Amino acid sequence: MSDLSTNYMGLNLRNPLIISSSGLTEKIDDIKEFEARGAGAVVIKSIFEEEIIAKTQKNINQMNASGFIYPETMEYFDYDSMEDPVSDYLQFLRKVKEETSIPIIASINCVTAEGWIDFAKRIEDTGIDALELNVFPLPSDPNRTAEQNDKVYFDIAEKVTSVVKIPVAMKVGYYHSALSNFLVKLSKTPIKGLVLFNRFYNPDFDINTLEFKPNSVFSSPNEISTSLRWVAILSGKLESDIAASTGVHDGIGMVKQLLAGANAVQACSTFYRNGNEQVTFMLKQLDEWMKENGYNTINDFRGKMSIDETYNPSAYERVQFMKYFHDL
Numbered sequence: 494m495s496d497l498s499t500n501y502m503g504l505n506l507r508n509p510l511i512i513s514s515s516g517l518t519e520k521i522d523d524i525k526e527f528e529a530r531g532a533g534a535v536v537i538k539s540i541f542e543e544e545i546i547a548k549t550q551k552n553i554n555q556m557n558a559s560g561f562i563y564p565e566t567m568e569y570f571d572y573d574s575m576e577d578p579v580s581d582y583l584q585f586l587r588k589v590k591e592e593t594s595i596p597i598i599a600s601i602n603c604v605t606a607e608g609w610i611d612f613a614k615r616i617e618d619t620g621i622d623a624l625e626l627n628v629f630p631l632p633s634d635p636n637r638t639a640e641q642n643d644k645v646y647f648d649i650a651e652k653v654t655s656v657v658k659i660p661v662a663m664k665v666g667y668y669h670s671a672l673s674n675f676l677v678k679l680s681k682t683p684i685k686g687l688v689l690f691n692r693f694y695n696p697d698f699d700i701n702t703l704e705f706k707p708n709s710v711f712s713s714p715n716e717i718s719t720s721l722r723w724v725a726i727l728s729g730k731l732e733s734d735i736a737a738s739t740g741v742h743d744g745i746g747m748v749k750q751l752l753a754g755a756n757a758v759q760a761c762s763t764f765y766r767n768g769n770e771q772v773t774f775m776l777k778q779l780d781e782w783m784k785e786n787g788y789n790t791i792n793d794f795r796g797k798m799s800i801d802e803t804y805n806p807s808a809y810e811r812v813q814f815m816k817y818f819h820d821l
């Protein structure tokens with residue numbers, strides 16, 4: 494087998510395939526199975542900022558009522574002894590670390606930089622290898638400027654990295670008015686990795702019943718193109734590592750993202766669709782492709798199709814179908 498190892502945020506991964514945060518990564522047996530099938534790392538199902546704040550607030554209120562604690566002492570809370578999703582999450586992280594040996598990344602889903610930051614330290618204390626922050630305040634408020642929206646990300650990056658030493662990644666979306674500028678700036682903060690991109694829940698509704706329903710929950714392979722474009726454009730410009738995400742369904746998708754310059758690749762929908770054994774299949778495809786093309790290591794080909802190295806950089810800048818409009 495070729496040497497598939499890669500470095501992501503200072504973590505040594507035996508290969509670039511990371512199992513994304515989802516319902517597939519909230520049970521110890523599933524995580525162990527992903528490890529056994531060869532996964533390079535696993536991102537645990539996210540805990541939500543709201544869950545952390547709700548629990549913390551409930552305890553503060555209770556304790557304030559009895560008159561012996563103030564909010565500023567919140568950081569000394571013994572979260573571990575709380576009966577709730579928060580302490581369950583910490584215990585789960587400890588258990589996963591005890592029973593696996595690949596890098597394990599915890600995940601917090603957050604929209605503000607207030608009220609939960611010190612919880613990141615509790616996560617670090619479980620012995621977890623890294624922390625991923627799934628950040629997305631939807632820019633839906635017409636009274637908020639781009640700067641105000643972007644500031645949330647910078648505040649979170651600064652505050653979280655000031656309380657933990659483990660590598661921190663941010664998983665972001667692409668709804669930003671100056672995407673490249675924003676991501677380059679974010680990569681200059683102490684965060685070590687950017688996950689490009691998250692795939693959001695998108696609403697849809699039935700035109701007869703007027704009931705809401707989720708748009709397709711799982712991605713399809715053709716959704717790879719958005720992250721592929723931006724990974725290729727940004728990989729030579731970011732000061733952080735990149736984990737490419739969304740639409741990677743097979744080994745070919747992995748190869749594409751690595752050629753575009755990603756340090757690692759995250760995947761999720763493909764395991765829902767094809768089962769966990771898809772991990773082994775994807776790694777086999779990557780290995781076979783490397784052998785066929787004479788590459789011994791990931792670094793031998795990583796970034797070869799990035800905008801800085803390809804023979805045709807304009808392919809990534811082109812957004813209109815001019816040629817096709819004329820021909821069709």
Ligand SMILES: Cc1cc2nc3c(=O)[nH]c(=O)nc-3n(C[C@H](O)[C@H](O)[C@H](O)COP(=O)(O)O)c2cc1C
Nearest residue numbers: 513514515516538539627692712739740760761762
């Ligand atoms: C059922 C389901 C649950 C998910 N839960 C989370 C989550 O808790 N935290 C998170 O950061 N992403 C979550 N995601 C998003 C995935 O991690 C991933 O970013 C997204 O599905 C795009 O990757 P894919 O195209 O490989 O599926 C979830 C996705 C699915 C389908």
